[in-house]
Amino acid sequence: MSKPVFNRQLERLVTGVATQDGAGVSLVRVLTHDLQHRLDPFLMLDNFHSDKPEDYLAGFPDHPHRGFETVTYMLAGRMRHRDNAGNEGLLQAGGVQWMTAGSGLVHSELPEQEDGLMSGFQLWLNLASGDKMIAPSYRDLQADDIPQVSPQPGVKVKVIAGSAFGTAGAVQRPHTEPLYLDLQLAGGQQLDLPIPASHNAFLYVFEGELRIGEDGRSAPSGRMAILSNTADAAGVSVQAQGNSRFLLIAGRPLNEPIAQWGPFVMNTREQVEQAMRDFQDGKF
Numbered sequence: 001m002s003k004p005v006f007n008r009q010l011e012r013l014v015t016g017v018a019t020q021d022g023a024g025v026s027l028v029r030v031l032t033h034d035l036q037h038r039l040d041p042f043l044m045l046d047n048f049h050s051d052k053p054e055d056y057l058a059g060f061p062d063h064p065h066r067g068f069e070t071v072t073y074m075l076a077g078r079m080r081h082r083d084n085a086g087n088e089g090l091l092q093a094g095g096v097q098w099m100t101a102g103s104g105l106v107h108s109e110l111p112e113q114e115d116g117l118m119s120g121f122q123l124w125l126n127l128a129s130g131d132k133m134i135a136p137s138y139r140d141l142q143a144d145d146i147p148q149v150s151p152q153p154g155v156k157v158k159v160i161a162g163s164a165f166g167t168a169g170a171v172q173r174p175h176t177e178p179l180y181l182d183l184q185l186a187g188g189q190q191l192d193l194p195i196p197a198s199h200n201a202f203l204y205v206f207e208g209e210l211r212i213g214e215d216g217r218s219a220p221s222g223r224m225a226i227l228s229n230t231a232d233a234a235g236v237s238v239q240a241q242g243n244s245r246f247l248l249i250a251g252r253p254l255n256e257p258i259a260q261w262g263p264f265v266m267n268t269r270e271q272v273e274q275a276m277r278d279f280q281d282g283k284f
């Protein structure tokens, strides 16, 4: 058997868009609407990071979702979640909330702090057409619930979803088989990072700088690097320029139509209109 080749390349570097969402939370939308097909099954990635209370205090008061999953990963700060099924949870540093909106729910996400740093990510993961109307559910995972692995000295990997280096992550999902890793590399470390060849994949660097692939193209902090879909590639080879930290997010594309209106993501316009009616009629 020939040696696996980690030859995915940096296809495109993306700078996020500064915007506001919720009741006025300042954030950077890293994965924007125009990338939904290229990065299928992922619909959105937001990065919130601020120590100015006016950037986050308004939070996300009651709002609906239908047809997909939201994955919130907290790096710093505290956020209280409540939904209309009576569920409640506190998202804290190092923790993850994996929420399946499915057929629909109404929830709020509100900061539980008046000052200090609030930092983290919210990813939207699409559901397959046959799963869009499943019962809503969510899991609150604390920092200790996220398995960690060190495949070599100077490399630490938190396995949020999927599996990496022989370690199963906290969450496994059917159909899209998402891989969601938080990786820390000491300066100079080189890592061959396995990614299923079937998956669309991207990195988001939030500390330091990475050199990606054979040509060593640079992905600095605050940039998303879309990785090429290279047939038979075992993954990507990265090298850290100084101590670096980044997310790897990858998933098997659904290749289904995407019909979105705000917090409703379905397959057809009729289904989205039905979602609006159901929400207005209080059926969530």
Ligand code: FE
Binding pocket: 060, 063, 065, 070, 107, 109
């Ligand atoms: Fe939400």
